[in-house]
Each structure stands twice: as structure tokens, then as C-alpha cells.
Amino acid sequence: MSNLKGILFIILFHDISALPGNSFLKIREIVESQREEDAVFEQKKLYGSSQIVEEVLLPQPIDHFDALNSEMYNQKVYINTxxxxxxxxxxxxxxxxEGALSNRSAYSGHHVEMAKRYGAMVVAAEHRFYGSSINDNGLHLDQLEHLSSQQGLADLTRVHKYITDRYELxxxxxxxxxxxxxxxxxxxxRLKYPHLVYGAVASSAPVQAQTNFEGYNEVVAQSLTDSTVGGSQQCIKQIVEAFQRIDSMIQANQTVQLEKDFLSCGPLSEKNDQMVFVNNLAGIFAGVVQYNNEVPGLNIQHLCKQMTKSDDSYKNLQMVYKMAMKLLNQSCVDNSYSNFLSQFNNQTVDQAASGVGIRQWTWQTCSQFGYYQTCDEGTSCPFSRLLTLESNLVICRDIYKISPxxxxxxxxxxxxxxxxxxPKGTRVLFVNGSIDPWHFLSVLKSDVSLNETAVFINGTAHCADMASDRSTDPQSLKDARLVGPFLNCLFIIFILYVYFCRLQTHKTSLLLFITFLQI
Known part of the structure; x- marks a missing residue:
């Protein structure tokens, strides 16, 4: 275990994955726990024991676009003045x-640091149908029809109006x-409501929807070879070899041995259970890459160190998985497809629940975005070829009655x-990290004519630029946060300029900043 563990402004922030395995979700839970711990520490540092965040329940239409539908739900909103x-x-x-929102979103993070510096109010709004912003029948299929990005954006307009009216802005x-x-x-x-929002910063933003998201695991593979974050060619070679052997064992019906070697809670004789099994194995690597260094020691460097410990790639993978299980507090791994499906079938609303809303988010992937992370032949994906598009789309059919x-x-x-x-929006800044798999679907090239600026930071993971400064930040991110001494303009210029300075060197920041402010 020591090797693995030693292993807004309008802010919209969460981390996504399409049909994640249990191992990926458990890594995410650890990351969320670490974020919560960091936030509590930050609150005490900034505000002591004072209660500075107010919680409001804002009535919202279930359907903003149907005048004949009068049904409402209450959206949770936090306010920090x-x-x-x-x-x-x-x-x-x-x-x-796509998950519950805690009050830390109104008192922790880089946006709060800038709010303190520039005299800003912080308002945090939970996404419709997640957390406690959902009616008791909200997980029924006829209600999920009202869960969409368009409805979510319309919710923002009413949050804007509520704050504007209440504070006479x-x-x-x-x-x-x-x-x-x-x-x-x-x-x-910013694209759809430019009269309400002056500018936008979009970090790790997959603005391109894609059904077959092959690029996710291709970026994971590239990141595991990146020496700046502790990856290597030998590391990826060992991972590929280990998964090839697993696929061969499955084809040869040697599943009893796999059950023993990887501590499966149940048999792996059925094809669907095998799919969940390889998904759980791949989830360890995807989770570590996506959240690289979010938790001290949980990173690519330690993962690759273990995967290259011997010449036996299969044995190395066993050791990585067993250490991950210990870290995740599991004695065996549930690879049951029926149990996997149960989380999508659950229609009971728990308004005190934390974490990702699995049923809701998967509905959104089926009805709007795709984002299905596959491992097709002909790609550089290092994992099992059982991770197919078909194995993802069957969920849409069986759970939501959406034809693949x-x-x-x-x-x-x-x-x-x-x-x-x-997207051709104006005054939009896209920020991405080189080892974040989601950068594949974002905007990576600036369009000066539209004032769409893209910033790409080497060696950084998913949404790394959004967090407060940490000692574990890669040097590229620390260098990107350098702020020049000439911030002496109006508050809005201050805000935009500081954000650019966090991402680029002093000279480049000024050039980007001037470009961004052009209308």
C-alpha cells in the first residue's frame, strides 16, 4: 500500500466519466474526501469558525420551455457575501x-481567493436533479426527460435574476x-446568454459531444508514458502486456484463475461480468491519471513504479490491484453485472446523498453527450478490448429505453x-492540462477573431487550474500562476488579468489578456 499511497465569476465544477466502474468511482470518492478536507482547512484559515455561507432554496420550473407545465422543484443555492x-x-x-454540491463551493477554491481579493459575492448553485435539488419523483423516467444542459442553463438565468433582484444589482x-x-x-x-454573462472560463471542458470517445484512453496511454509526470515507455508496455494476457485468459475460459488472482467477489464466467471486471481494472489507471496528485501519493509516478517493478507484467498488475483494493478498503471486488445495473435502476431519491448521481448522469450521456470510453482495435488504448461501445450503449436501451x-x-x-x-462564443477562455483525458474534446486552439483563447498547461490533470495553490502542484502550474506587479486597473480587468497570469508567463499573459478584452 505504501507504494500506491506514498501512491463565477460563475463556477461550474465537477468531474465526469461515462459509465465508470466501481474502482474509478471509489478513487473519485477519495478525491472528493480530500477536497472536502482541504476546503475545511481553507475555511478556518480564511474565516475562522464564522458561518459565512447562507443556503437558499430557489423554486425553479421543471420545464422552462413548456408554458403548460406548472411543476416546480427547489434548487439549492449557496451565497457568500x-x-x-x-x-x-x-x-x-x-x-x-453531475453530483451533490456542498457549501464548500462557496468558501473554498481559487474563485474564493479572487473573491476576497476583488470584493466579489460568491453564489453556488447545485445542478438540477442532483444532490437535494430534485423532487421525490425526480428519478422516474418521465421526470428525467427534463434533465438536460438546456434546462440547466435556463436555471442559471433565474439564479441570475434572483440575485440581481435581491441585491438590487x-x-x-x-x-x-x-x-x-x-x-x-x-x-x-456565455454562448447562449451573452447579455447575462460578461465572459467565461471553461476548464477541462468537453464541449464536443462524442458517442465513441476513443480519445479518452488514448490520452491515458500518452500520460502513462510522459516522463514529466513519472510515466515511461516501459510502464505502458507492461500495462499493455498485462491486459493482453487477461484478454487471452478470458478467451481461454481461464476465469477461475482470474477470480483468484484479482480477488473477485463472484464468478467471472458470464460475458457481462467479465466486462465489469476489465472495466474495474482499467478504472484504477484512468482514475489515477485523471486525478493525478489530487491525493498525495496517488499519482502516475507511483503507479508506474509498481508496474515496472519486475519483468512479469501480470504479477505487477496483480500487485497494483491488490494495493488499490487496500487503499479503497475492499476485501474483494464486486464484478457482478446485475449489481452494476442496480445503481442505474435505483429510483429512490436520497436528498442527503453525496457524490455522483449515477442514474441521472448516465441518462445525460445517453440523451445528449455519449462520452463512452472504449478500447477499440487500432487505437493506442492499453486496456482490454472488451471495453466496447456496444457494452456501453446497452445501458441506454435496458435502463432508459433509448435505442442504441x-x-x-x-x-x-x-x-x-x-x-x-x-462553439464560436466571444470572450471565452478554455484551459486544459496535457495529461487530462478530457482535453481531447475541448477547444485547444485560440480563435483571435472570436476572442476564444485556449491555454494548454503541460503536466497538469483534470481541472488542476481551478484549485487553490498546493505544494504538490507541478512546476508548470506554479510557473503559470505567476502574477505581474502591474495589476492596477478596474476590478474586471483585475479579475481577467489575474486568471491569465495564473496560466501563462508574465509576457504571454499580457498578450493573451489584451486579445481577450478585444470586442
Whole structure:
């Protein structure tokens, strides 16, 4: 275990994965726990024991676009006015993604640091149908039809109106800032409601929907070879060899040996259980790459050190998996497909639940985004070839009654509606890290004519730029956060300039900043 463990502004922030295995979700739970711990420490450092966040339940229409539907739900909104300079200070609105939102979103993170510096109000709004922002019948299929990015953006307009009316705002600037799926929402909010939001920052934002997301595991493979984060060619070679052997054993019906070697809670004789098994194995690597260094020691360097410990790649993978199980507090791994499906079938709302809303998010992937991470022949994916598109799409059919053949049409509509990775919004900043698999679906090239600026940071993972400074940050991110001494302009210039300075060197920041402010 020691090798693995030693192994807004409008802010919309959460981390996404399509149909993740249990191992990936458990790694995410550890990351969320670490974030919560860091946030509590940050709150005490900034505010002591004071209760600075107010919670409001804002009534929202279930369907913004149907005048005959009068059904409502309550959206949870947090408000922090501790640092707000009345009446003209800016508004930083933090909006959650595909999971429950805690009050730490209103008192922790880089947006809160800037709110303190520039006299901003922080408002955090939970995404519809996640956390406690859902009715008791909200997981029924007829209700999930109202869970979409379009409805979520419409919710933002009413949050904007509520804050504007309550605090009698006039010309206050609103800037959207999001990470992951909410990063896409941030860009889209500026695109669709430019009269409400002055500018947008979209971190790790997969604005291009894609049914067969082969690029995810290709970036995972590239990241595991990146020497700047501790990867190597030998590491990826060992991973590929280990998974090839597992696929061979499955084809040879040697599943009893796999059950023993990888401590499966149940048999692996059925094809669907085998799919869950290899998904869980791959999830260890995907989770470590996506959240590289979010938890001290949980990183590519330690993972690759273990995978290259001997010449026996299969034995190395066994050791990695067993150490991961110990870290995740598991005595065996549940690879049952029926148990896997149960989380999607559960229609009981728990408004006190934390973490990802699996049934809701998977509905969104089936009805809008795809994002299915596959391991097809002819790609550089290092994992099992059992991770197919078909094994993902069957969930859409069996759980939501969506035909697999319809999913690409829904994905195509999403791209037509928002513009895919060419959204053509103005004053939008796209920030991505080189080892983050989600950068594959984001905007990576600047468009000066539209004031769409892309920043690419080497050696950084998913949404790394959004967090407060940490001692474990890679040097490239530390260098990117350098701020020049000439920040002496109006508050809105301050905000935009500081963000650019976090991402680029002093000279480059100024050039990007001037470009970004052009209308």
C-alpha cells in the first residue's frame, strides 16, 4: 500500500466519466474526501469558525420551455457575501455538475481567493436533479426527460435574476467559470446568454459531444508514458502486456484463475461480468491519471513504479490491484453485472446523498453527450478490448429505453446546438492540462477573431487550474500562476488579468489578456 499511497465569476465544477466502474468511482470518492478536507482547512484559515455561507432554496420550473407545465422543484443555492463590496462588486456564481454540491463551493477554491481579493459575492448553485435539488419523483423516467444542459442553463438565468433582484444589482459583471461538464456549461452560458454573462472560463471542458470517445484512453496511454509526470515507455508496455494476457485468459475460459488472482467477489464466467471486471481494472489507471496528485501519493509516478517493478507484467498488475483494493478498503471486488445495473435502476431519491448521481448522469450521456470510453482495435488504448461501445450503449436501451442507434443522433444534435469544439462564443477562455483525458474534446486552439483563447498547461490533470495553490502542484502550474506587479486597473480587468497570469508567463499573459478584452 505504501507504494500506491506514498501512491463565477460563475463556477461550474465537477468531474465526469461515462459509465465508470466501481474502482474509478471509489478513487473519485477519495478525491472528493480530500477536497472536502482541504476546503475545511481553507475555511478556518480564511474565516475562522464564522458561518459565512447562507443556503437558499430557489423554486425553479421543471420545464422552462413548456408554458403548460406548472411543476416546480427547489434548487439549492449557496451565497457568500463576506467579501462583497456593495453595490458594484462582481458576482462569482459557482454551479455544480453531475453530483451533490456542498457549501464548500462557496468558501473554498481559487474563485474564493479572487473573491476576497476583488470584493466579489460568491453564489453556488447545485445542478438540477442532483444532490437535494430534485423532487421525490425526480428519478422516474418521465421526470428525467427534463434533465438536460438546456434546462440547466435556463436555471442559471433565474439564479441570475434572483440575485440581481435581491441585491438590487445594476451593472455588476458576471463571469462564468467551470470545470469538466460544468466547464462546457460555462462556455455555453456565455454562448447562449451573452447579455447575462460578461465572459467565461471553461476548464477541462468537453464541449464536443462524442458517442465513441476513443480519445479518452488514448490520452491515458500518452500520460502513462510522459516522463514529466513519472510515466515511461516501459510502464505502458507492461500495462499493455498485462491486459493482453487477461484478454487471452478470458478467451481461454481461464476465469477461475482470474477470480483468484484479482480477488473477485463472484464468478467471472458470464460475458457481462467479465466486462465489469476489465472495466474495474482499467478504472484504477484512468482514475489515477485523471486525478493525478489530487491525493498525495496517488499519482502516475507511483503507479508506474509498481508496474515496472519486475519483468512479469501480470504479477505487477496483480500487485497494483491488490494495493488499490487496500487503499479503497475492499476485501474483494464486486464484478457482478446485475449489481452494476442496480445503481442505474435505483429510483429512490436520497436528498442527503453525496457524490455522483449515477442514474441521472448516465441518462445525460445517453440523451445528449455519449462520452463512452472504449478500447477499440487500432487505437493506442492499453486496456482490454472488451471495453466496447456496444457494452456501453446497452445501458441506454435496458435502463432508459433509448435505442442504441438513437444515441449518435442525440450527440449530433448537441454538437449542432452548441457548436462542438468550435462553439464560436466571444470572450471565452478554455484551459486544459496535457495529461487530462478530457482535453481531447475541448477547444485547444485560440480563435483571435472570436476572442476564444485556449491555454494548454503541460503536466497538469483534470481541472488542476481551478484549485487553490498546493505544494504538490507541478512546476508548470506554479510557473503559470505567476502574477505581474502591474495589476492596477478596474476590478474586471483585475479579475481577467489575474486568471491569465495564473496560466501563462508574465509576457504571454499580457498578450493573451489584451486579445481577450478585444470586442
Amino acid at each position: 463576506e467579501n462583497w463590496i456593495k453595490p458594484s462588486g462582481p458576482i462569482f456564481l459557482f454551479i455544480g455538475g 445594476t451593472s455588476n459583471k458576471w463571469i462564468s467559470f467551470g470545470g469538466s461538464y460544468p466547464g462546457a456549461l460555462s462556455a455555453w452560458f 442507434s438513437s444515441v449518435p443522433n442525440f450527440v449530433e444534435f448537441t454538437n449542432e446546438y452548441y457548436g462542438a469544439n468550435r
